[in-house]
Amino acid sequence: MDLKKFVRDVPDFPKDGILFKDLTTLWKSPEALKEAGKKLLELVDNHQIDVVIGIESRGFVFAPMMAVELQAGFVPVRKKGKLPAQTLQAEYALEYGTDVLEIHTDAIKKGDRVLIHDDVLATGGTAAAVVELVQRMGGEVVQCNFIMELGFLNGRGKLQGVPVAALLDY
Numbered sequence: 093m094d095l096k097k098f099v100r101d102v103p104d105f106p107k108d109g110i111l112f113k114d115l116t117t118l119w120k121s122p123e124a125l126k127e128a129g130k131k132l133l134e135l136v137d138n139h140q141i142d143v144v145i146g147i148e149s150r151g152f153v154f155a156p157m158m159a160v161e162l163q164a165g166f167v168p169v170r171k172k173g174k175l176p177a178q179t180l181q182a183e184y185a186l187e188y189g190t191d192v193l194e195i196h197t198d199a200i201k202k203g204d205r206v207l208i209h210d211d212v213l214a215t216g217g218t219a220a221a222v223v224e225l226v227q228r229m230g231g232e233v234v235q236c237n238f239i240m241e242l243g244f245l246n247g248r249g250k251l252q253g254v255p256v257a258a259l260l261d262y
């Protein structure tokens with residue numbers, strides 16, 4: 093199945109000059125939703141994973157399903173002010189802004205093998221901030237895993253030393 097056919101391009105969202113890759117059209121198709129989940133798991137191969145992190149909000153669509161299949165736990169990384177208990181924070185810049193991400197301080201144990209999942213790798217600012225959080229907590233990032241990579245923005249440049257895998261390349 094050609095999953096790219098299910099991705100909708102929306103020009104000038106959320107800002108002028110940004111070509112937004114809309115995945116709601118892929119999520120809405122039962123066949124594409126199932127196929128994308130299956131293929132994302134294939135990217136992980138046979139790696140042993142303790143924790144799957146999903147990055148708010150679009151990373152939450154597939155990360156819990158992947159955690160179930162990998163017999164791992166699910167941990168949310170959220171935008172500032174949303175997690176209720178004690179957190180670690182990282183500031184970051186993304187393709188169209190800046191923000192702060194948080195994770196609960198007790199969410200990752202030293203030595204945990206962690207899979208980081210998000211929908212889009214663009215400039216890499218978001219994923220790099222999450223890698224930093226995991227490493228500060230003593231976790232090992234086994235893979236940063238995405239549905240799509242905007243290769244022309246060279247997000248991998250910010251993720252050096254960490255395995256990166258994406259289903260679709262643009």
Ligand SMILES: O=P(O)(O)OC[C@H]1O[C@H](OP(=O)(O)OP(=O)(O)O)[C@H](O)[C@@H]1O
Pocket residue numbers: 147148149150151185186187188210211212213214215216217218219247
């Ligand atoms: O590689 P980067 O340049 O950092 O961009 C990628 C990030 O941008 C989007 O999130 P957004 O902040 O728009 O939030 P959302 O998932 O809540 O829509 C996307 O879901 C990634 O998390």
Ligand SMILES: Nc1ncnc2[nH]cnc12
Pocket residue numbers: 110111112113114186187188212214215242
């Ligand atoms: N161009 C883009 N489309 C969808 N999500 C994004 N996140 C960062 N850049 C994006």
